[in-house]
Amino acid sequence: MSDITKQSLSDLVENIKSKKLSSSEVTKAFVERSEKSKELNAYITEDYTNALNKAKKFDEKPNLDLKLPGIPMAVKDLFCTRDLKTTAGSKILNNFVPTYESTVTQNIWNEGAILMGKLNCDEFAMGSSNETSFFGNVQNPIDKNLVPGGSSGGSSSAVAAQLTPITIGTDTGGSIRQPASFTGTVGLKPTYGSCSRYGIVAFASSLDQAGPMAQNVKDCALLQEVISTYDEKDSTSIDFKRNEYSKELTKDIKGKKIGIPKEYRVDGMPKEIEDLWKKGIEYAKDCGAEIIDISLPHTNYALPTYYIVAPAEASSNLARYDGVKYGFRAEGENLIDMYEKTRSEGFGAEVQRRIMIGTYVLSSGYYDAYYLKAQKVRKLIKNDFDDAYKKVDAILTPSTPSSAFKIGEKTNDPVSMYLNDIFTVPVNLAGLPGISIPAGHDAKGYPLGLQIIGKAFDEQNILNIAYAMEEKINFKNNITDWWIK
Amino acid sequence: MSIDLKTIKHISKLSRISVDEKKAEKLAGDLNSIFDFIEKLNELKTDNVEPLTSVAETTLKLRSDEVKSKNLRDQVIKNSPKENEDYFVVPKVIE
Numbered sequence: 001m002s003d004i005t006k007q008s009l010s011d012l013v014e015n016i017k018s019k020k021l022s023s024s025e026v027t028k029a030f031v032e033r034s035e036k037s038k039e040l041n042a043y044i045t046e047d048y049t050n051a052l053n054k055a056k057k058f059d060e061k062p063n064l065d066l067k068l069p070g071i072p073m074a075v076k077d078l079f080c081t082r083d084l085k086t087t088a089g090s091k092i093l094n095n096f097v098p099t100y101e102s103t104v105t106q107n108i109w110n111e112g113a114i115l116m117g118k119l120n121c122d123e124f125a126m127g128s129s130n131e132t133s134f135f136g137n138v139q140n141p142i143d144k145n146l147v148p149g150g151s152s153g154g155s156s157s158a159v160a161a162q163l164t165p166i167t168i169g170t171d172t173g174g175s176i177r178q179p180a181s182f183t184g185t186v187g188l189k190p191t192y193g194s195c196s197r198y199g200i201v202a203f204a205s206s207l208d209q210a211g212p213m214a215q216n217v218k219d220c221a222l223l224q225e226v227i228s229t230y231d232e233k234d235s236t237s238i239d240f241k242r243n244e245y246s247k248e249l250t251k252d253i254k255g256k257k258i259g260i261p262k263e264y265r266v267d268g269m270p271k272e273i274e275d276l277w278k279k280g281i282e283y284a285k286d287c288g289a290e291i292i293d294i295s296l297p298h299t300n301y302a303l304p305t306y307y308i309v310a311p312a313e314a315s316s317n318l319a320r321y322d323g324v325k326y327g328f329r330a331e332g333e334n335l336i337d338m339y340e341k342t343r344s345e346g347f348g349a350e351v352q353r354r355i356m357i358g359t360y361v362l363s364s365g366y367y368d369a370y371y372l373k374a375q376k377v378r379k380l381i382k383n384d385f386d387d388a389y390k391k392v393d394a395i396l397t398p399s400t401p402s403s404a405f406k407i408g409e410k411t412n413d414p415v416s417m418y419l420n421d422i423f424t425v426p427v428n429l430a431g432l433p434g435i436s437i438p439a440g441h442d443a444k445g446y447p448l449g450l451q452i453i454g455k456a457f458d459e460q461n462i463l464n465i466a467y468a469m470e471e472k473i474n475f476k477n478n479i480t481d482w483w484i485k
Numbered sequence: 486m487s488i489d490l491k492t493i494k495h496i497s498k499l500s501r502i503s504v505d506e507k508k509a510e511k512l513a514g515d516l517n518s519i520f521d522f523i524e525k526l527n528e529l530k531t532d533n534v535e536p537l538t539s540v541a542e543t544t545l546k547l548r549s550d551e552v553k554s555k556n557l558r559d560q561v562i563k564n565s566p567k568e569n570e571d572y573f574v575v576p577k578v579i580e
Contacts (some may be wrong), residue, residue, distance in 0.1 A: 010529055070520035096564055099561055099564075232548060236541045239546075304523045339501045343500070352502055352512075353512065356493075376534040377531060379537035
């Protein structure tokens with residue numbers, strides 16, 4: 001089979017199970033394509049030799065009952081992988097080799113998948129363009145000069161460019177859904193508590209969630225089924241009955257009530273986004289869904305709330321990087337000097353900015369005015385969704401306020417960069433699941449995504465809606481392999 | 486509201502991130518534009534709203550207190566930028 005890397009995850013699984021393909025053939029194909037695609041800078045760490053050895057071992061004694069039998073996969077470099085360097089895109093973790101494995105990646109290897117390498121991301125997942133990575137920006141396979149989104153930009157680029165059949169990212173304010181939207185791929189941010197946070201480098205603990213990124217909805221459902229487990233090692237992991245999402249996937253969404261929140265029609269939103277949204281509504285109707293206008297009145301306050309809550313938690317989580325037990329150290333005249341130099345030289349500008357914001361809003365005299373205030377507004381935002389879900393089963397919005405922007409276009413203006421997450425951040429604040437599916441192109445031919453937001457723990461429902469709409473949309477990604485010489 | 490250089494110096498000390506004059510000025514500019522954006526929250530009256538501390542409506546489960554991980558001392562120490570046998574080494578703190 002010549003075009004192995006063009007196959008979907010579901011097809012690859014089927015072909016390995018029916019012995020039409022071996023794990024070695026599949027792994028070799030993705031390794032070769034990854035090697036030819038260095039220009040995209042999607043990988044931080046390559047582990048190809050080990051991957052090929054593991055594939056060979058798998059083929060010697062294949063267990064074909066597994067859900068991901070011998071499937072090669074690269075993952076975001078925010079997941080700790082035992083004995084393989086894990087950097088979180090930061091200089092401060094440049095030489096960190098974890099002694100443990102994240103639960104989410106362990107679940108993936110338990111189902112037979114094989115690690116190919118670690119994918120680039122914004123430093124500590126703080127960014128919307130992958131430009132804050134210590135390891136350089138990543139190119140969007142759609143166009144050389146475009147960002148792939150962020151923070152899971154290496155992941156979105158690698159899936160869109162078919163360097164890995166599927167991958168996992170993390171999403172704190174849109175870091176799975178926004179890059180999926182920018183690259184014409186599918187990305188699911190599960191309900192908070194659905195996937196274990198154990199072994200994921202922490203950014204903002206009350207918002208962080210891992211989730212699948214894929215070429216299509218069915219693949220996404222299959223990976224979600226693998227990674228979502230209750231885990232006693234994460235105190236916020238929730239013990240609920242998880243579906244076999246891929247098996248229970250259906251295009252029958254007749255009678256489902258889908259809400260359209262008027263507050264998402266933001267000032268200055270390009271007409272293309274508005275048009276895409278209207279088209280999305282028509283697609284949903286064609287699938288038999290009932291469209292209902294709803295209101296989420298506090299939408300405009302979500303981003304300011306996020307930019308207090310997330311940096312506050314980050315400043316606390318990142319206090320551990322002190323140059324003593326692991327990671328980068330800058331020498332200093334005394335202990336305090338060493339800490340200050342280590343953190344000043346080890347963290348990039350955006351991370352330092354967020355630590356400073358977080359430290360400020362938590363500092364004596366400002367806590368009530370900022371942090372407590374933000375927690376209260378967060379409650380109002382969650383209440384908006386609770387009220388809406390009395391009337392509807394899911395909510396349909398655009399994924400992002402624009403298509404992918406150019407590398408360097410927004411790096412000097414943090415606030416304009418933050419505005420990218422305007423449609424995704426409320427979902428994290430309320431702890432809900434959201435999926436972005438590719439739904440069309442703008443005038444330049446760049447992909448645009450639609451987001452479907454669900455009730456807590458209702459991943460199956462939004463996957464079903466996405467699955468039904470995907471068929472109607474019939475999206476085709478324009479990728480020309482320009483980076484392969 | 487305006488964050489001045491003195492405040493930046495104070496936050497930098499609390500954050501244990503050294504900041505020179507040039508960086509302090511850049512940070513003051515960035516933080517001021519971010520806080521202008523954040524101030525929007527003051528439009529809302531929240532006196533009677535309960536703060537949301539966690540979206541995971543769950544009670545912590547109890548488990549037995551057993552050691553489950555193996556002795557990884559050597560591997561853990563190996564990640565240290567500076568070590569001496571079984572110890573992490575830091576600059577002298579007691580004169």
